[in-house]
Amino acid sequence: MKESIFHRLYDAYHQDVFQFLIYLVKNRMVAEDLSHEVYVRVLKSYDRFQGRSSEKTWLFAIAKNVAIDYFRKNAVHTSHSFDAFNWETEQLVSPLKSPETLIEMNDDMKQLLDALDKCTGDQKMVIIMRYFQELSIAETAEILKWSEGKVKTTQHRAIKQLRDLLTTSVEKEANHNES
Structure with a gap:
């Protein structure tokens, strides 16, 4: 049952989620990795999805959180400090400057x-x-x-x-x- 829901969501929204991530991180390989992370989280948390929002907005919320986690992790790695990364006010700049896309x-x-x-x-x-x-x-x-x-x-x-x-x-x- 869970597998068929996963495949339906993946088939319906994968391209949109991937494009959203690629615009944020500007790197195909990183966007693919993050996209996979989105669907790992979907599999882990679908049981808790209550249908208060559409599946599409739920998926994008997960993708947003995955992207923010990526930027936070890079900010920490780049600065070697553990200052709080405030994604609301910080610039979300991919560390990779010349992506093939x-x-x-x-x-x-x-x-x-x-x-x-x-x-x-x-x-x-x-x-x-x-x-x-x-x-x-x-x-x-x-x-x-x-x-x-x-x-x-x-x-x-x-x-x-x-x-x-x-x-x-x-x-x-x-x-x-x-x-």
């Missing part, structure tokens, strides 16, 4: 993802969920355990920050090309 993207997408790395973890998570994964405000709020108002506010601030970062980037490039 970015090579396949166009310049605009690369600029957007670079700018997204300069946003807070909250902002990055909301933008990826809302615009890359096309989740609704309600689904995003449910996954993040926030109010819809907080999602809207965070989204608004993220878009403003991205607009400012991308405008600055374009202006710098224009000035560089003129000189």
Whole structure:
């Protein structure tokens, strides 16, 4: 029984979960590993799934937690300190700078993802969920355990920050090309 539920969830959502993770960590192999971790957690905890949310939002909540654990672990390894990693305010920047998936993207997408790395973890998570994964405000709020108002506010601030970062980037490039 559990195995058939697992296969149904995997078949229905694996690609979405994988894409979500790859946008966060920017590395195919790491995203695959994290994706596997998501489904290990799904197998371990499906008995406790109470259906208060959709299976999709439940899976994304697990994927979000797996990604946060990954960033926390890397922050500790990188800094060699055990300071608390606050994913809500810290930037979620993958330690791997040139993933093969970015090579396949166009310049605009690369600029957007670079700018997204300069946003807070909250902002990055909301933008990826809302615009890359096309989740609704309600689904995003449910996954993040926030109010819809907080999602809207965070989204608004993220878009403003991205607009400012991308405008600055374009202006710098224009000035560089003129000189």
